[in-house]
Amino acid sequence: MEVKEISKEENVIIREYTFDSADIKRLEDKTVEELNKRKYHIEGFRPGRVPKEVYKLRLKEAFYDIYIADEAIKEAEKELDKESVNLLLPPVVADVKVTPEGGKVTVELHLEPEVNFDPAQLKIRKAKEEEVLEGYVDMRVKYVIEEHAILEPKEEEAKEGDMVKVKETVLLGEKKVRDGEEREYVLLKDDERDVVKQLYGKKKGDVVEFEKTFEKGEEKIVYKYILEVQEVYNRILPELTDEFVKSLAVENVETVDQLKDKFKSEGKEIYDRELGDSYRVQIIDQIPSIAQINISERTIQRAVENIIDNLKEEGKYDAYVQNYGSEEKLVEELRSYYINMIKKDLVVKKVAEENDIKVDNEDIKAYAERVSVEWGVSPDRAEAIIKGRQDIRNEVIMEIVESKVAKILSEKAQIEEVSFKEKEEGKEE
Structure with a gap:
């Protein structure tokens, strides 16, 4: 087998693995051996003992176009495995031609760009x-x-800084999402929750009712809140002193x-x-806009095709197209995603190795x-x-x-x- 580099464009190398007639004869024998191991049943012959010429007659063009071609590809891949090559994508078999006189396997190698x-x-x-x-x-x-804080019950209205203890019920239609759950709220001006805002000015024994609407797509969901005020507490905050700190009993802190x-x-x-x-x-996000690579359009196209094939296999492709509005926009987004990902990965790999x-x-x-x-x-x-x-x-x-x-x-x-x-x-x- 002879290996030739046919062309190189940016990060893509095209190689030809050429087989002469002696190589093909060897691949024929190997193919027959593999077929016989599978013990195919052919009338008139014992399984595992079928001659080469019989396989040729039965399989016709498929003997060379499929079986010998497959063995030729395997040999090309084994030859490639001997090399230390950093690839962005698995080797792509672009073309295979095999006859009894000889054969050729054309392979695309998508190398990591500088x-x-x-x-x-x-x-x-x-x-x-x-x-x-x-x-x-x-x-x-x-x-x-x-x-x-020390809590002192109070009869007056709840104001800033007080704690209010309530029994909280939440209804969604007739369904009780929350049923008389005991909750405590500290009233602070920075707290934007509707529940907290509703409790200002309320006293023990008061009942507060209000509704809150949430939008889920085009649907509006309305929750009804019922708050029964159980107690209002005046919070007395301790003064931060050495004596107070000692009372906390924190190790090595007095x-x-x-x-x-x-x-x-x-x-x-x-x-x-x-x-x-x-x-x-921040750094990972900025790498794509700063890094420069010389990558072939053929590599990008192959990578995007692989991503799309995976999406189709997972049954997600149509949803992605719908999300982006069209196949063209999806492809453009996948191109951008792939290029940015490769830039990030290559920079991280380079710095890590250095x-x-x-x-x-x-x-x-x-x-x-x-x-x-x-x-x-x-x-x-x-x-x-x-x-x-x-x-x-x-x-x-x-x-x-x-x-x-x-x-x-x-x-x-x-x-x-x-x-x-x-x-x-x-x-x-």
């Missing part, structure tokens, strides 16, 4: 650390104070300053983690510990889920790699510090 990417063009934003930590400490202190330092340390840990996540999202980025068990363990609360399981269970499901494991590994790549790229990016305080002050003005 990617050019300048991380200095990245522009990422981060919130000012001091502001974030200050806000976090204030929030945690406020929560602790409110958590230890003063207001120590409590705030503890909260600041917590906030710093959260800030660093969320900043890393923010960098990853910096020898790996994902080990410690990385998986740390990831599992971080998401265990979100998943509602223990860290050990989260780790077991990741390791036990290949699809989830692949996604997690990709996210960890992207995070490590983003950390490296962020060191070369343009970073803008954003003050949310200044933004809020600007809005008020």
Whole structure:
């Protein structure tokens, strides 16, 4: 078998794998051996002992066009497997021609294109650390104070800062979605919930009724709320003092300053983690607009055809066409999606290889510990889920790699510090 490179256009190489008559004879013998292993029944011959010439007579053109051609393709693929070639798509057999005198297998190889990417063009934003930590400490202190509020029943009307205890019933038509459930609401001006707004000015024993309409497509769903006010409480908030802090019995914390330092340390840990996540999202989103690749139109077309074939197999194609309005718009969207995905993947792969980025068990363990609360399981269970499901494991590994790549790229990016305080002050003005 002889291998020739016929042409190269951008990232696509066309190769021909040529077979002479001796190669074809060898493939014929191999094909007959495979057919006999299947023990096809042909009248007058023992299964597994059918001669080559009989197969030729029975199968006619299919002997070469299908069976010998299939063996020729397998040999071309084996030859390709010996090489270390990075492909975007599986090899595409563009043409196969086989006769007793010789044959030819034409293969399209869609190689990974070179990617050019300048991380200095990245522009990422981060919130000012001091502001974030200050806000976090204030929030945690406020929560602790409110958590230890003293409640005094009152006969007067409910006002700002009070807690109102109600029995809540919610009706959808005649159906009771909620039936006399006990609930407590703190009346705060920033709370935009209709339930909270309805309770201002109410007293113990009052009954509040109101309706709320939700739209579901063209349908309107109306819920009726009935709130029976059981009690109105005046909340007396404790003063933040060293004595109050001591009463909390927090380990190694006895003063207001120590409590705030503890909260600041917590906030710093959260800030660093969320900043890393923010960098990853911002950087990955910007890569397609910055990266440059020289990719063949033939590769894009083949990839889009593969995606469409998968959608059709899954029975989703018509829904996608309807969603985008036409086949042309869907194809255009798939083209854009594929190009952006390839740019992202190639940049991440390139940076990871250049910096020898790996994902080990410690990385998986740390990831599992971080998401265990979100998943509602223990860290050990989260780790077991990741390791036990290949699809989830692949996604997690990709996210960890992207995070490590983003950390490296962020060191070369343009970073803008954003003050949310200044933004809020600007809005008020």
